Amino acid sequence: MRSPLGADIMGEFGLPYARLPLRGLVAILAMTFTAAANAAAPAAPAAASSQTEFVLHEVGPGVYAAIDGPAHKAGSNAGFIIGDNGVVVVDSFFDPEATRQLVTAIRGLTAKPILYVVNTHYHVDHTGGDGVLKAAGATIIAQRNVRAWLHTENYHLLGGRVTPALKAQIDALPDPDIAVDRSLTLWLGARRVELRYWPGHTGGDLVVSVPDAKVVFCGDLFWNRVSPNVIDGTVGRWIATDASLAAAPDAVATTFVPGHGELGKVGDLAAFEDYLATLSTQVAAARASGLSGAALADAVEPQMKARFGDWGAFAYFVPKEIGFMAAELDGTKVVPKPEAP
Numbered sequence: 230m231r232s233p234l235g236a237d238i239m240g241e242f243g244l245p246y247a248r249l250p251l252r253g254l255v256a257i258l259a260m261t262f263t264a265a266a267n268a269a270a271p272a273a274p275a276a277a278s279s280q281t282e283f284v285l286h287e288v289g290p291g292v293y294a295a296i297d298g299p300a301h302k303a304g305s306n307a308g309f310i311i312g313d314n315g316v317v318v319v320d321s322f323f324d325p326e327a328t329r330q331l332v333t334a335i336r337g338l339t340a341k342p343i344l345y346v347v348n349t350h351y352h353v354d355h356t357g358g359d360g361v362l363k364a365a366g367a368t369i370i371a372q373r374n375v376r377a378w379l380h381t382e383n384y385h386l387l388g389g390r391v392t393p394a395l396k397a398q399i400d401a402l403p404d405p406d407i408a409v410d411r412s413l414t415l416w417l418g419a420r421r422v423e424l425r426y427w428p429g430h431t432g433g434d435l436v437v438s439v440p441d442a443k444v445v446f447c448g449d450l451f452w453n454r455v456s457p458n459v460i461d462g463t464v465g466r467w468i469a470t471d472a473s474l475a476a477a478p479d480a481v482a483t484t485f486v487p488g489h490g491e492l493g494k495v496g497d498l499a500a501f502e503d504y505l506a507t508l509s510t511q512v513a514a515a516r517a518s519g520l521s522g523a524a525l526a527d528a529v530e531p532q533m534k535a536r537f538g539d540w541g542a543f544a545y546f547v548p549k550e551i552g553f554m555a556a557e558l559d560g561t562k563v564v565p566k567p568e569a570p
């Protein structure tokens with residue numbers, strides 16, 4: 230499923246928390262992401278309950294962002310959109326218990342059917358609860374490549390060190406029912422929801438926007454003050470994607486829901502774009518001065534730390550990001566390979 234690459238780059242990048250059962254994973258995520266919890270949140274919480282693993286924010290009329298709670302038990306952000314005739318959910322968390330809580334939250338707001346869940350990408354921290362939503366009646370929509378990668382690339386994402394419980398969870402993930410190549414419009418009565426493919430994070434990412442509410446669910450194309458996982462990324466294209474999203478006509482008035490971290494505005498999206506651009510620029514400069522491997526990482530990490538050292542998960546992800554960025558610039562980076570159409 231992957232194109233060739235030097236094994237020295239890939240072999241060491243399994244997530245260490247993959248060895249742990251889900252609750253252990255949750256604890257690690259809680260530790261790494263706590264520093265990101267103070268980013269500006271433009272909307273007041275509609276519900277902040279110790280009973281749920283997420284904090285629900287109404288970010289527009291009938292549009293809700295479910296932001297991973299302070300303990301990071303849900304594993305990622307999600308959300309949902311209530312239209313005239315039903316509900317569209319965006320992403321399903323890592324922990325299915327959080328997904329069950331999301332269904333309960335939806336049921337507390339509307340009796341309309343849950344029509345769809347849109348997966349922003351294949352990673353199990355965003356698709357882990359798809360089965361719960363399917364059982365609740367949802368049709369699963371994802372970019373075309375997701376169906377091929379769900380039950381292959383997720384093992385790679387977790388470093389091949391999945392626990393039996395995690396393996397069972399990934400094995401049981403339901404396949405998407407509808408595949409999107411480039412874009413898809415969902416009409417919920419009068420409400421329009423736009424799905425659009427954007428490159429950069431995995432090669433199979435959808436951004437979900439609700440134009441009437443000026444809300445954009447970015448998935449992991451946007452991490453708000455949290456260092457990103459670029460294991461599947463093509464950073465050069467990712468920077469261009471975020472620049473395009475930030476330059477959209479309504480961007481200043483838009484709420485951008487990240488895959489990880491708190492709700493953002495266009496300035497937060499620009500800060501993330503700056504993070505990726507700085508990573509790319511610094512690694513390119515180090516390569517140009519003849520550095521490689523550990524010496525390159527030693528030169529770049531302090532530069533990144535000076536600018537972004539207070540971001541969540543920084544110490545964990547930045548050494549990996551530098552290695553992947555160098556591989557991308559070397560032309561040896563491996564990314565998930567799309568199936569032939």
Ligand SMILES: [Zn+2]
Binds near residue numbers: 305352354355449489
């Ligand atoms: Zn994620």
